[in-house]
Amino acid sequence: MLALLEAEPALLWDEELTVCVPKAFASVPVLPSQRQGTNMADNWPLRSYLELGALHGAVPCARLHTRQLLWEWRLSEMIDNVELLVSELVTNALHASEAMRQALPIRLWLLSNNVRLVVSVWDGNPRPPVRMNVDDDAESGRGLVLVDALSDRWDWFAHKSLGGKVVWCELSREAVEATPGRDPRTGR
Ligand SMILES: Nc1ncnc2c1ncn2[C@@H]1O[C@H](COP(=O)(O)OP(=O)(O)O)[C@@H](O)[C@H]1O
Ligand SMILES: [Mg+2]
Numbered sequence: 001m002l003a004l005l006e007a008e009p010a011l012l013w014d015e016e017l018t019v020c021v022p023k024a025f026a027s028v029p030v031l032p033s034q035r036q037g038t039n040m041a042d043n044w045p046l047r048s049y050l051e052l053g054a055l056h057g058a059v060p061c062a063r064l065h066t067r068q069l070l071w072e073w074r075l076s077e078m079i080d081n082v083e084l085l086v087s088e089l090v091t092n093a094l095h096a097s098e099a100m101r102q103a104l105p106i107r108l109w110l111l112s113n114n115v116r117l118v119v120s121v122w123d124g125n126p127r128p129p130v131r132m133n134v135d136d137d138a139e140s141g142r143g144l145v146l147v148d149a150l151s152d153r154w155d156w157f158a159h160k161s162l163g164g165k166v167v168w169c170e171l172s173r174e175a176v177e178a179t180p181g182r183d184p185r186t187g188r
Pocket of ligand 1: 088092093096123125127128129130131132139140141142143144145167
């Protein structure tokens with residue numbers, strides 16, 4: 001149960017955790033997952049939400065956040081792959097947001113149960129992502145091909161309450177560890 005503290009309006013008192021948390025945490029949008037493919041992650045214990053302005057700095061911010069978070073979650077062997085997935089999905093979300101008249105944020109959720117990890121990225125553009133069939137010379141259209149290759153599965157769904165859509169992908173620790181060319185001792 002959260003109550004506003006009079007002395008410190010930027011903070012809320014969380015009675016369950018008995019700590020002050022930033023007021024903004026009270027309005028973290030819930031990632032709707034029912035029957036959208038990501039419902040397995042609903043009760044996963046490791047959860048992070050980051051809201052980014054749709055500006056060019058969003059991509060490096062999202063990458064750095066991902067690296068730091070996965071280190072904190074002791075999922076170091078997944079860092080390189082997840083950072084790449086986040087980079088592709090946030091870059092696409094940025095381009096999709098730039099095409100909108102309204103200035104809307106980009107929302108990034110990272111969820112994990114220590115074995116599997118889901119990356120979900122929301123943008124306000126209702127247009128769906130389209131995986132291209134690219135040849136060797138193509139200069140664009142490789143992002144979702146890479147997402148397809150690095151994750152176990154990916155998909156998207158329209159977000160009913162926020163509008164726009166969520167593009168998400170899921171990968172497992174085992175699959176990353178088994179990537180050919182990876183040194184299992186260093187994870188690189
Ligand atoms: N979040 C998104 N919103 C709208 N369209 C998207 C989104 N992500 C991808 N797309 C569409 O899918 C296409 C393929 O994306 P991608 O494989 O990343 O290649 P690229 O970004 O180089 O065009 C994009 O050109 C775009 O038309
Ligand atoms: Mg792209």
